[in-house]
Amino acid sequence: MTPGSETYSAVLALLFAIAAGMVGSFALMRRMLLAGDVISHIALPGLGLAFLLNFSPLLGGGTALFLGTLLIWQLQKKTGFTTDAIIGVVFAASVAIGAVLTPKEDLVEALFGKFQQLSSPAFAAGVACVIAIIVFVLQFKDQLTLSLFSTELAAATGVKLNRLNLYFLLAFSLTVLVGLRFMGGLLAGALIILPATTGRRLGRDIAQFLLFSCTASALAVGLGLVLSNYVLHTSTSGPTVVIISAVLFVLSLLKTPK
């Protein structure tokens, strides 16, 4: 481990928070927010296999997520079902397989995450993923907006919907993947969900919505890491971050609707 690698972890966690806020905002508008929760579970068989065979959990989780995403995309095209239905099918199977595969002593870490030191390559890979996600959302913001309003008008305007859907799903899964280690398989998707709901309460248009979601997300991760490390003295960081996200959402309820 390099010195300061905990700083790496913290920086990556905050960047992840921003990506999760952005992706979550659009996921909320696409009505696929719950998929965030569920899609993280798809990583569980990969995580379990990694713990069992002693290779990188990130690699295991990532492979499982990638294959799961492709499977969802294919099944969606084939059946014409909405994304949530297909994700529901793949998710149930994944949790079951993950639970069977993961050795008992690693189960808590796999499910709830662990804040730990990061090697430089792992940090670099994580940052590259997060930047790719943020660039994707900023670059495709208008196409995503058009397709939210009407897929038909978006297509008539020249938006390649099929490609856009795939990119969005990949960005979505990538976000979950980056959060997987310190949020855990059960909670990695929660940071896509909770800050977005807070952002939606506070933002009046899409730009504000994105801004508030990212702020809420970064705040939850920052405070959560500080709390779990220095106050609660636990390395299981996922639950703390999620609780703070939930508190922020409750606070956002104080804002009276316009």
Place this chain on the structure above:
Amino acid sequence: MTPANILSVRNLSIAFGNRIVIRGLSFDVHAGDDLAVIGPNGSGKTVLLKALLGLVPFQGDIVWSPAARVGYVPQRVAADRQLPLSVYDLLAAKARFLKLSAKEIESVAEIVGLSRDLLHANVGVVSGGQFQKALIAFALLGNPNVLLFDEPTASLDELAEERIYELVAQLRRQKGLTVIMVSHDLSVVHRSANLVLCLCKDRPCLGPPQEMLTPDMLAELYSAPPQYYQHQHDHRGTLTGTGTKL
């Protein structure tokens, strides 16, 4: 396709599963035409527009002239009322996607007559007529020379509908637009269209409105029971002399 053709359709067939909606349809549209597409419910009017836009799979050939820039006003958009999206945001998203300047948004808003209040209203809360105007503004962004216009739904009151048609006619005059419009309002068709395409399963016909919109033809198109239809079939042999049988 001859040089003046902006659109050429040959042998177009569209089916959803076993249900054939359009079979073997061929027609041409010239620059500056105002083509009205009429036909009973389920005859494939909306589907035809969608095929012209490449939104539904089809067999046959649809060839647009390279000069064609197509704007589309759909019949309805089931916009999610929860979306934090104003009319302006929507227009701006399209403008940025097509790399148009913000000035163009102002320009189409002015042409269509979108007030400042309406521009900044949420897409989920504007009235039917205003929504239709916003959709026309959306279609006009990017300076199209062809407008595909699916008729406004019954949700519009007659006055609003009249204004929308008037607006389209005005655009056609001012900008020399080619218009392909699906319509149920035959008085409008008679007044503004220079060509009428009647869609009925067996024999689609194309011709000028005064020749197409005869009582016999309309009876057959809109209200004839099957046996009556057969009877009319013979009778229409005389009509095809005026309309063009396709």
